[in-house]
Amino acid sequence: MITRFAPSPTGHLHIGGARTALFNWLLARGQGGQFVLRVEDTDSLRSKEEHTQAILEALTWLGLDWDGEPVIQSQRVDLHRQYIDQLLKNGQAYWCHCRPEDIEEKRQQALQTGGKPRYDGHCRELGLGPAPGAVIRFKSPPPRSVGWKDLIKGSIVVDSDELDDLVLLKSDGFPTYNLAVVVDDLTMGVTHIIRGDDHVNNTPRQILLYQAFGATPPQFAHAPMILGSDKTRLSKRHGATSVMAYRELGYLPRALNNYLARLGWSHGDQEIFSLEEMAKLFSLKHVGRAASVFNPEKLNWLNAHYLKQTPLEELGALTLPYLTAKNITPPSSEVLAKIMATVRERGKTLVELAEKAEFYFLDPPPLDPIAAQKLLTPEGKATLTELAEELTKAFPGDHQAFDQIIQALATRKMVKMGVVAQPLRLALTGKTASPGLYDIVEILGPEKTIQRIKAALAYDGQPQD
RNA sequence: GUCCCCAUCGUCUAGCCUGGUCCAGGACACCGGACUUUCACUUCGGCAACAGGGGUUCAAAUCCCCUUGGGGACGCCA
Numbered sequence: 001m002i003t004r005f006a007p008s009p010t011g012h013l014h015i016g017g018a019r020t021a022l023f024n025w026l027l028a029r030g031q032g033g034q035f036v037l038r039v040e041d042t043d044s045l046r047s048k049e050e051h052t053q054a055i056l057e058a059l060t061w062l063g064l065d066w067d068g069e070p071v072i073q074s075q076r077v078d079l080h081r082q083y084i085d086q087l088l089k090n091g092q093a094y095w096c097h098c099r100p101e102d103i104e105e106k107r108q109q110a111l112q113t114g115g116k117p118r119y120d121g122h123c124r125e126l127g128l129g130p131a132p133g134a135v136i137r138f139k140s141p142p143p144r145s146v147g148w149k150d151l152i153k154g155s156i157v158v159d160s161d162e163l164d165d166l167v168l169l170k171s172d173g174f175p176t177y178n179l180a181v182v183v184d185d186l187t188m189g190v191t192h193i194i195r196g197d198d199h200v201n202n203t204p205r206q207i208l209l210y211q212a213f214g215a216t217p218p219q220f221a222h223a224p225m226i227l228g229s230d231k232t233r234l235s236k237r238h239g240a241t242s243v244m245a246y247r248e249l250g251y252l253p254r255a256l257n258n259y260l261a262r263l264g265w266s267h268g269d270q271e272i273f274s275l276e277e278m279a280k281l282f283s284l285k286h287v288g289r290a291a292s293v294f295n296p297e298k299l300n301w302l303n304a305h306y307l308k309q310t311p312l313e314e315l316g317a318l319t320l321p322y323l324t325a326k327n328i329t330p331p332s333s334e335v336l337a338k339i340m341a342t343v344r345e346r347g348k349t350l351v352e353l354a355e356k357a358e359f360y361f362l363d364p365p366p367l368d369p370i371a372a373q374k375l376l377t378p379e380g381k382a383t384l385t386e387l388a389e390e391l392t393k394a395f396p397g398d399h400q401a402f403d404q405i406i407q408a409l410a411t412r413k414m415v416k417m418g419v420v421a422q423p424l425r426l427a428l429t430g431k432t433a434s435p436g437l438y439d440i441v442e443i444l445g446p447e448k449t450i451q452r453i454k455a456a457l458a459y460d461g462q463p464q465d
Numbered sequence: 466g467u468c469c470c471c472a473u474c475g476u477c478u479a480g481c482c483u484g485g486u487c488c489a490g491g492a493c494a495c496c497g498g499a500c501u502u503u504c505a506c507u508u509c510g511g512c513a514a515c516a517g518g519g520g521u522u523c524a525a526a527u528c529c530c531c532u533u534g535g536g537g538a539c540g541c542c543a
Contacts, residue, residue, distance in 0.1 A: 436502090
């Protein structure tokens with residue numbers, strides 16, 4: 001078995017492409033087959049080397065490794081030409097001198113009169129030869145029905161007279177998509193093609209080409225599209241669509257892979273899969289036929305799940321770049337790991353983790369003005385003063401000791417614990433919501449803890465800094 | 466317009482092929498309760514769907530047909 005992913009380097013790797021790659025990868029890896037890459041860069045205008053690099057980088061980040069070197073389609077035009085020449089020789093293709101503008105005009109006319117907009121075969125029997133601006137077209141065989149057994153959608157049949165004489169060689173000397181895919185898949189020995197739904201209409205044309213070459217077509221599997229929340233094709237206006245954007249937003253490749261796989265594929269009620277497990281379990285039989293809506297909330301849930309599963313040291317390393325972006329340098333990976341333990345259940349992405357961890361590094365942290373107004377009253381400050389004294393006297397060595405200090409103070413003042421805890425939380429973090437107080441105190445240590453309390457006591461209601 | 470594809474909770478889906486075990490199961494989200502010095506986590510519970518209409522059958526979410534709705538394609542883009 002050989003599967004392939006064949007992106008065109010005209011942009012970044014997007015979510016839909018990533019899932020197509022993932023499905024091909026899963027099928028090959030699960031069956032002990034090969035997964036190869038082919039860069040379809042025959043659009044000389046739009047293809048860019050930088051896009052190729054970005055796509056490879058995205059695939060690597062996702063952990064979808066490929067076999068051998070990527071095949072560059074533009075380097076195989078000689079091969080494509082050979083196959084086209086063969087058709088030309090057999091009378092299965094012909095030169096066409098029609099001007100693009102004329103064809104476009106006919107197309108518009110057909111569309112307006114309610115017909116199918118397609119090439120009228122003007123040059124078909126003219127026996128023309130090469131000329132500047134000329135193209136080579138496929139001479140579609142006599143009407144017949146073309147069908148295949150799609151591994152996802154079941155059997156699909158199309159009447160071949162729905163298909164017109166498609167261009168095989170463009171006037172710039174490059175082969176067209178349909179010709180190049182067929183020649184390449186054929187010569188690369190691809191056995192299974194998983195691609196997006198939007199290629200269903202190309203499949204009968206390609207089957208006709210396989211037949212013209214006297215070859216057996218590979219197996220086709222068309223995966224349904226991924227839609228945005230409004231059920232239209234996923235695009236930028238629905239939010240992030242590029243794989244690399246998700247990396248920047250702090251998503252883990254594991255989470256994205258897991259989410260993308262479950263979008264369309266299922267294995268009973270199971271939701272959580274490692275890449276290895278998915279490969280073992282993956283089957284096209286359990287890929288759905290209907291389009292699915294991309295749901296960021298569920299991705300968040302999966303990402304949060306994997307965040308919680310990640311060892312603290314590793315989580316710290318993963319979060320570090322996001323802290324660096326905030327000009328924060330943690331003293332050590334040990335300290336960072338301790339911090340991670342306190343914030344990892346409070347964020348859904350690495351970006352959020354970095355945000356939640358930020359206060360540890362700000363001395364003192366800026367106080368939320370609304371909370372300060374409410375909590376740093378004379379009574380609040382009195383409480384903080386007493387707390388500072390207690391903590392200076394005997395800095396708690398464990399959670400229990402710390403709790404006793406808070407509890408004792410609350411009892412003495414005859415207030416709820418929150419009345420004591422909240423001003424302290426504000427002083428230490430600048431906010432009213434934070435990790436557990438003892439965890440913070442422990443990480444901050446006596447000096448910074450006292451310092452921050454004193455800074456809060458100095459609060460006078462004026463904007464800080 | 467023409468052709469192709471699709472249709473179970475708001476969303477992802479199980480079940481459909483091989484009708485009965487489904488007054489339809491799981492997950493996300495949402496809403497309540499518990500836990501709690503905050504926020505979260507966790508946990509318990511709840512809300513919520515077989516698009517509509519015809520058949521076939523003792524029996525249909527499951528098979529067939531139609532309607533409606535949605536998506537895709539119709540390039541010298543891929």
